[in-house]
Amino acid sequence: MPTLRQEALPEDMRLLLRDYPRDAWPDHPNFAASIQNWMGAHVMFGQLAESIRLNSEGYLEKQIDPDDHARRLSHYGNLLVRNLHGHHHWEDRKFFPELSAIDGRFDHGLDTLEADHVALDDLLDQFTRQSNRVVKLTQLDKAQAREEAHSVHDLSGVLKGFLSRHLSDEEDLVVPILLHHKLRG
Numbered sequence: 001m002p003t004l005r006q007e008a009l010p011e012d013m014r015l016l017l018r019d020y021p022r023d024a025w026p027d028h029p030n031f032a033a034s035i036q037n038w039m040g041a042h043v044m045f046g047q048l049a050e051s052i053r054l055n056s057e058g059y060l061e062k063q064i065d066p067d068d069h070a071r072r073l074s075h076y077g078n079l080l081v082r083n084l085h086g087h088h089h090w091e092d093r094k095f096f097p098e099l100s101a102i103d104g105r106f107d108h109g110l111d112t113l114e115a116d117h118v119a120l121d122d123l124l125d126q127f128t129r130q131s132n133r134v135v136k137l138t139q140l141d142k143a144q145a146r147e148e149a150h151s152v153h154d155l156s157g158v159l160k161g162f163l164s165r166h167l168s169d170e171e172d173l174v175v176p177i178l179l180h181h182k183l184r185g
Contacts, residue, residue, distance in 0.1 A: 116169075
């Protein structure tokens with residue numbers, strides 16, 4: 001399992017958050033639809049991870065048929081992994097460099113978020129391999145598939161927790177920059 005950062009961003013990396021507190025964002029004139037859409041993707045990632053965790057839990061408690069579980073795991077797992085990779089690839093290649101060029105005070109925070117993305121890639125790789133194994137075993141050996149599903153359940157919980165912390169930190173760092181510099185409007 002990759003080493004995942006547990007602590008929130010240090011206070012010095014959340015400089016503008018004092019001037020642009022989270023509860024005031026929706027009413028801010030620079031809170032553009034593009035910012036809302038970006039944050040909406042974050043909500044979707046958490047929902048997908050929770051859906052996968054609940055699907056695995058239902059399967060392990062024998063409330064969900066093995067084939068239904070495998071179908072859902074394959075579908076929602078693919079959605080989560082594919083969209084997360086695309087989302088953070090765009091952030092690392094385009095969005096974060098744009099923010100860095102606008103306001104270099106936040107490079108240290110952005111470096112932290114990019115390091116999170118590296119850890120996330122490792123976690124997603126592990127989740128993908130284990131999920132694919134469970135899906136395949138569902139056709140070959142249902143008892144072993146059920147045993148292996150415990151790992152998928154655990155990984156989806158780790159993933160949800162990681163995303164919750166990382167995405168909140170990301171928003172706390174990025175949204176105030178966007179509001180302050182009137183970006184993405």
